[in-house]
Amino acid sequence: MTSIWSSLAVTLAVQILAALVLYVPPVLAPAAQAEIGVRSSSVGIVTALIFAAATFAALRSGPAIARRGALRMSQLSLLLAAAGLAVMTTANAALIALGALIVGLGYGVVTPSSSSILADRAPQRLRAFIFSLKQTGVPVGGALAGAVLPALVALCGAFCERCMRPSRRGARAAAAGTRKRAYDHADAQRVDARFAAHAVKSPASV
Numbered sequence: 001m002t003s004i005w006s007s008l009a010v011t012l013a014v015q016i017l018a019a020l021v022l023y024v025p026p027v028l029a030p031a032a033q034a035e036i037g038v039r040s041s042s043v044g045i046v047t048a049l050i051f052a053a054a055t056f057a058a059l060r061s062g063p064a065i066a067r068r069g070a071l072r073m074s075q076l077s078l079l080l081a082a083a084g085l086a087v088m089t090t091a092n093a094a095l096i097a098l099g100a101l102i103v104g105l106g107y108g109v110v111t112p113s114s115s116s117i118l119a120d121r122a123p124q125r126l127r128a129f130i131f132s133l134k135q136t137g138v139p140v141g142g143a144l145a146g147a148v149l150p151a152l153v154a155l156c157g158a159f160c161e162r163c164m165r166p167s168r169r170g171a172r173a174a175a176a177g178t179r180k181r182a183y184d185h186a187d188a189q190r191v192d193a194r195f196a197a198h199a200v201k202s203p204a205s206v
């Protein structure tokens with residue numbers, strides 16, 4: 001019985017992490033639209049790409065699980081999800097689409113592999129409860145994404161703002177110094193021009 005609860009904990013953690021990655025694009029779309037240069041409503045395309053790739057991966061996962069093992073495929077699903085998310089952080093529209101496909105390939109393997117792990121270990125009388133509990137990882141991951149990610153964006157934004165203040169002050173000081181030198185140089189040129197003009201008009205005064 002201990003084995004089934006440890007297996008449930010592992011598969012639940014995988015489900016939560018995969019769902020968390022799945023919900024990153026829609027949660028961060030309003031904050032990222034200015035940097036990417038597209039409207040936040042375009043996140044629907046990203047979601048469509050993720051689930052299209054997930055459908056393909058789920059249909060092809062059975063033979064892979066039989067060859068590699070369910071646990072190894074669960075590890076691969078998280079690796080693909082992390083790699084796809086890393087590609088999406090480039091803020092390039094084409095790479096975001098590619099990252100969405102990679103995330104989908106990872107997400108599509110999660111449920112078949114975790115179900116395979118639990119099916120071999122869950123007793124008949126607890127099977128429905130165990131599978132239901134494992135599947136709660138999807139809403140839990142979505143809830144974590146909605147609660148944590150906006151706070152992280154705000155925290156990172158405030159931290160970056162504090163880090164940028166000294167450099168901004170230095171840039172402003174350098175710009176002010178450059179402007180002052182330019183003004184001084186222009187004033188000197190005007191004085192020289194007036195002196196030269198005066199010398200031409202009255203040579204005796206030179």
